[in-house]
Amino acid sequence: MLDADLIAQFVTTIRRFVDEQLVPNEEIVAQTDAIPDHLLAAMSEMGLFGLSIPTEYGGLGLSAEEEMRVIFEVGRASPAFRSIFATNVGIGSQAIVIDGSDEQKQRYLPKLATGEMIGSFALTEPDVGSDAASVKTTARLDGDFYVLNGTKRFITNAPEAGLFTVMARTGTAEEGEAGVTAFLVEAGTPGLTVGKPDRKMGQRGAHTADVIFQDCRVPVANIIGGIPGRGFRTAMKVLDKGRLHIAAACTGAAQRLLEEAVAYATERQQFGKPISSFQLVQAMLADCRTEIFAARAMVENAARRRDAGEVVTADAACCKYFASEMVGRVADRAVQIHGGSGYMADFPVERFYRDVRLFRIYEGTSQIQQLVIARHLLREAAVARR
Ligand code: COS
Numbered sequence: 001m002l003d004a005d006l007i008a009q010f011v012t013t014i015r016r017f018v019d020e021q022l023v024p025n026e027e028i029v030a031q032t033d034a035i036p037d038h039l040l041a042a043m044s045e046m047g048l049f050g051l052s053i054p055t056e057y058g059g060l061g062l063s064a065e066e067e068m069r070v071i072f073e074v075g076r077a078s079p080a081f082r083s084i085f086a087t088n089v090g091i092g093s094q095a096i097v098i099d100g101s102d103e104q105k106q107r108y109l110p111k112l113a114t115g116e117m118i119g120s121f122a123l124t125e126p127d128v129g130s131d132a133a134s135v136k137t138t139a140r141l142d143g144d145f146y147v148l149n150g151t152k153r154f155i156t157n158a159p160e161a162g163l164f165t166v167m168a169r170t171g172t173a174e175e176g177e178a179g180v181t182a183f184l185v186e187a188g189t190p191g192l193t194v195g196k197p198d199r200k201m202g203q204r205g206a207h208t209a210d211v212i213f214q215d216c217r218v219p220v221a222n223i224i225g226g227i228p229g230r231g232f233r234t235a236m237k238v239l240d241k242g243r244l245h246i247a248a249a250c251t252g253a254a255q256r257l258l259e260e261a262v263a264y265a266t267e268r269q270q271f272g273k274p275i276s277s278f279q280l281v282q283a284m285l286a287d288c289r290t291e292i293f294a295a296r297a298m299v300e301n302a303a304r305r306r307d308a309g310e311v312v313t314a315d316a317a318c319c320k321y322f323a324s325e326m327v328g329r330v331a332d333r334a335v336q337i338h339g340g341s342g343y344m345a346d347f348p349v350e351r352f353y354r355d356v357r358l359f360r361i362y363e364g365t366s367q368i369q370q371l372v373i374a375r376h377l378l379r380e381a382a383v384a385r386r
Pocket of ligand 1: 371
């Protein structure tokens with residue numbers, strides 16, 4: 001946790017960086033499918049890769065609430081800029097931060113904090129998506145090693161990653177989630193290969209790929225926290241935080257889309273007036289503003305309560321569900337306000353419209369968030385009835 005002035009200054013610096021460095025380079029990233037090296041260096045310099053990593057390991061040690069304030073800002077630029085450091089802040093480092101041993105923390109967190117090493121989270125498989133407990137990648141014990149076999153799919157930052165958190169089955173299929181173990185596997189380990197980058201609807205500059213394990217030998221010491229069978233719970237705890245982070249990214253993207261819509265509506269003339277003077281356009285702008293405010297308030301509240309030690313699983317799911325659906329509606333209105341121009345690649349709203357579609361799918365679909373929310377609700381109601 002930083003002091004209030006310091007965090008306010010940091011957020012202002014990030015906002016300026018987004019406006020002056022990231023937004024002007026969005027089109028280059030979209031065309032080249034890569035983030036320019038000088039921007040990666042600047043992001044590392046500013047500490048973005050280590051936002052959530054404790055200070056003793058070289059990170060900024062931000063609280064969840066502080067991290068979300070930064071992500072509201074970064075989210076205003078193309079999602080690809082956030083994606084390259086977000087796995088280090090979230091799903092690619094948090095398993096170590098939350099459940100890792102001291103030795104694992106010391107070995108990996110300093111490199112993740114600077115971005116020298118990119119972390120990646122390998123849970124999803126060709127046949128395992130929403131049903132995360134049914135992981136099929138196997139890990140068979142052989143002396144001091146586990147031998148991993150299986151394929152992971154759609155793995156964010158796999159082509160760049162130096163370290164994978166891999167959920168693999170050390171137990172039987174019948175054991176369900178209790179048979180899943182989280183391993184740390186370094187890129188370059190024999191038997192680990194990364195497939196070609198996937199071709200996606202949007203988010204060019206952010207890469208996903210298959211990660212394939214063929215008799216990949218991983219030391220027993222690389223089990224996160226040292227105890228087998230805890231991998232599913234570790235993954236769920238990581239995703240609780242990840243879902244808040246995605247909700248903050250959605251809120252930032254929605255804010256940007258609204259800024260674009262306001263700028264266009266103010267400039268574009270029809271019937272002899274700017275279209276912003278028409279109440280039907282104003283209604284769309286007002287709906288965007290209202291929903292962004294709601295998402296931001298939800299994320300801030302849930303993050304603050306997580307920082308205070310509360311388990312916020314259901315509320316993180318509420319945030320992710322609401323904010324990702326909300327940014328879809330905002331993107332749709334922003335395109336609508338732009339009219340024909342909104343469908344053209346010359347305007348950022350066209351790219352954002354495609355980019356934000358992913359938010360309703362990854363780190364748990366909207367339907368999985370609904371399920372998590374409803375389960376918690378019904379469980380609490382049952383406890384209250386006793
Ligand atoms: N924190 C800590 N523990 C958790 C947890 C969390 N957020 N969520 C679940 N657990 C624990 C449960 O408490 C349960 O243990 P007990 O039986 O001791 O209570 C155990 O883990 C199994 O949980 P559950 O029974 O809820 O597991 P399910 O197989 O029913 O799956 C869902 C739950 C569907 C919510 C889970 O599989 C999920 O989130 N799926 C989506 C995965 C996803 O987001 N994929 C995106 C790709 S990763 S970027």
